[in-house]
Amino acid sequence: MIKIYACGGAGITLCVKMMPVLKENSNKEGFSEFKFNFLDTTDKNIQHFRINDNDVHIFKDNSFKSRFIDGSGSERRLNFDLISNGINDFLDNKKIANDEKNINIIIYSSGGGSGSVIGPLLHSKLLELNKPVLSFVIADTSSLGLIKNTINTLQTLGNLIKKHNKPVVVNYKVNNELNDDYKKSMEQVDSNILKDLNILSALFNKDLYNLDLQDIKTFLDYSYLKSLNIPNDLVELKISNKNIELKENEKISIIRTMSDSETSPEHNVKNVLHWKYGIISKEEVFETFKEKLPIHSYLVHNSLIEEIKRLKYLMDKNKEDFNKLNNFNFDITNEMDNVLINDDGFIL
Ligand SMILES: Nc1nc2c(ncn2[C@@H]2O[C@H](COP(=O)(O)OP(=O)(O)OP(=O)(O)O)[C@@H](O)[C@H]2O)c(=O)[nH]1
Numbered sequence: 636m637i638k639i640y641a642c643g644g645a646g647i648t649l650c651v652k653m654m655p656v657l658k659e660n661s662n663k664e665g666f667s668e669f670k671f672n673f674l675d676t677t678d679k680n681i682q683h684f685r686i687n688d689n690d691v692h693i694f695k696d697n698s699f700k701s702r703f704i705d706g707s708g709s710e711r712r713l714n715f716d717l718i719s720n721g722i723n724d725f726l727d728n729k730k731i732a733n734d735e736k737n738i739n740i741i742i743y744s745s746g747g748g749s750g751s752v753i754g755p756l757l758h759s760k761l762l763e764l765n766k767p768v769l770s771f772v773i774a775d776t777s778s779l780g781l782i783k784n785t786i787n788t789l790q791t792l793g794n795l796i797k798k799h800n801k802p803v804v805v806n807y808k809v810n811n812e813l814n815d816d817y818k819k820s821m822e823q824v825d826s827n828i829l830k831d832l833n834i835l836s837a838l839f840n841k842d843l844y845n846l847d848l849q850d851i852k853t854f855l856d857y858s859y860l861k862s863l864n865i866p867n868d869l870v871e872l873k874i875s876n877k878n879i880e881l882k883e884n885e886k887i888s889i890i891r892t893m894s895d896s897e898t899s900p901e902h903n904v905k906n907v908l909h910w911k912y913g914i915i916s917k918e919e920v921f922e923t924f925k926e927k928l929p930i931h932s933y934l935v936h937n938s939l940i941e942e943i944k945r946l947k948y949l950m951d952k953n954k955e956d957f958n959k960l961n962n963f964n965f966d967i968t969n970e971m972d973n974v975l976i977n978d979d980g981f982i983l
């Protein structure tokens with residue numbers, strides 16, 4: 636089963652939309668079942684939908700002098716302690732430590748103040764418990780605040796590598812960069828995430844011959860491959876039913892499907908650190924993806940480190956343009972130095 640943890644406004648809005656489609660596919664042979672959990676610091680994003688109370692976790696301040704909480708207002712520091720103190724209750728309540736059979740997917744935006752804290756905290760806890768886990772991160776570069784939160788969220792995820800001695804796997808999308816029209820671009824991100832989850836649902840399911848749960852665990856946490864000694868990294872998980880196009884020096888790991896008639900993979904071995912295939916016996920699965928190409932999921936090493944560099948450059952460039960335009964000396968680079976790093980490696 637795939638467990639989805641929808642965190643904060645973006646995660647919740649998106650998952651509420653996708654839930655009926657993914658659940659419908661769940662009933663078909665060859666696809667995984669999905670279970671959804673919703674986590675936030677406010678109930679604003681869920682109150683209008685019919686969601687079972689058991690699947691919802693709202694972080695509240697239960698201390699003696701309790702503070703009324705209703706969101707984080709894009710400030711990641713505001714509710715960090717509250718979320719950090721409350722996350723174990725959630726894990727205990729869901730008996731996640733005993734959960735041996737599921738793949739965990741956490742979905743959140745990196746630009747807000749709640750999901751971008753809940754998501755990485757949950758990712759960290761699941762790594763600590765040795766569970767297969769990956770994050771879907773929805774970034775945004777349409778304001779300095781969104782860029783700054785995104786840089787800090789990605790760097791926080793990067794810090795989990797050292798803490799757990801494991802790679803951190805992230806599927807990364809940017810809200811405003813696919814189309815000039817912001818709303819359309821966001822819709823494209825939403826539909827790409829749905830498509831990715833559909834493909835994962837076919838790849839991470841129990842009916843795939845030759846691909847078992849340990850293969851998927853090893854794919855997501857390649858520190859299991861002790862003899863290969865691949866450096867732990869902030870790896871980007873890409874998902875596709877098109878042929879993989881790689882840049883010259885890109886290194887990847889792959890899991891993919893093959894049909895009975897295929898004999899060899901189409902990729903070039905010099906770029907591939909590790910690959911594993913499963914055989915789909917159900918033609919309907921291929922039909923869902925309209926093409927008979929292999930479906931695959933692959934990890935690209937180093938690409939998110941490059942993305943952090945790009946975001947820092949974007950930040951500096953925007954600051955310069957802003958200052959020029961306003962004849963103002965607004966030094967957001969210093970602002971970048973003004974970050975809090977706590978003992979858990981969280982950059983806030
Ligand atoms: N693609 C997509 N992006 C969304 C959606 N809803 C919100 N976002 C993006 O999410 C970012 C804002 O973060 P939210 O997820 O709303 O913030 P939050 O985690 O609820 O945190 P706070 O509201 O600050 O407590 C912006 O970049 C929005 O564009 C959605 O349905 N789809």
Ligand SMILES: [Mg+2]
Nearest residue numbers: 643644706749
């Ligand atoms: Mg919110």
